[in-house]
Amino acid sequence: MPTRAPRLRSGVLAAILFLAAGPVPAIAQRTTDGARTGVETATQYPWYVDAIGPAAVTLVIGGLLIIVSPDGTRRRTDRALESPGAAFVYGLASLIGVIGASVLLAITVIGLVLAIPLLLGYVFVLIVAGELGYLAVGRLAADAWPAALAVAIIVAALVGLVPILGGLVGFVIGMIGMGTAVIEIRE
Template identity: 60%
Template structure:
């Protein structure tokens, strides 16, 4: 079992949101006209266009908030991602491995599960938000204007969400770069304090 990556975390969030939206329809579809269940229910995969819409929507909302609320900070982080994508990718992957490894070690003790679950939930949120820096950096390859960059990031995110295997790999790389920029910024802020 491989450790969850920011892309897998995004996929988990997308799958959860889609499940919450489709469960009522599936339950209603399982009823026969007489009101009895048939027992022949089958699981359906989420269509590619639904994955693309949800991925693009997440980038629209989270990326749009990052650009609207903190444009200078977002510009610095996307600059870092564009200047050193390899280093930021390594930072992102290593931080994910460290957090997941620490949570696993805490969970083994039983008592540490109290700390492991919140730590993983916080990491999922941080990875989801900071992964958007990677998509915004890709958008900035098209234009330095935030509106065009955000639009490009939405298109890339939707394309990554629509493609099954290759999209997952590309999404992992882009999200890891975004996570790495956030980790590097946090480390730089911590080192600059007296």
């Protein structure tokens, strides 16, 4: 565990509390005629449904990563905690590279046959590897896997709940997780 962990843990926990207590009441406000305000006006389902999907994905995939490869998951989350900036850059570079390669392949009709599976495969890998970022955030709060997974699920739910800021935070966390996978493949 990095030596700056207590300071980093308190910062992450403060951010989680801010996301939990800050924007959510503002999102759930209603106008005088009872209609929801903000992003919620376009949807017909309750506001908490946006939190269930990411939390369920983190529960299933994060739990499977912990069960199937606890040592590998610990190694990758350690890497994410030790150098999150480098992991983010590698994750972002992989995203840009796959999108660029897909566009170049899609220009030709024959390459389109390769571009679609490339993008679908990348999305699958991104979903799985992105959970490493959430587990790394969970490990900031607790080193034991059950507690780390619980924190990761809460963070994923909060990310899904907050409209714009949550999407940006989720993107960064996912790219850090993807970057750790890319770094490991590169080495």
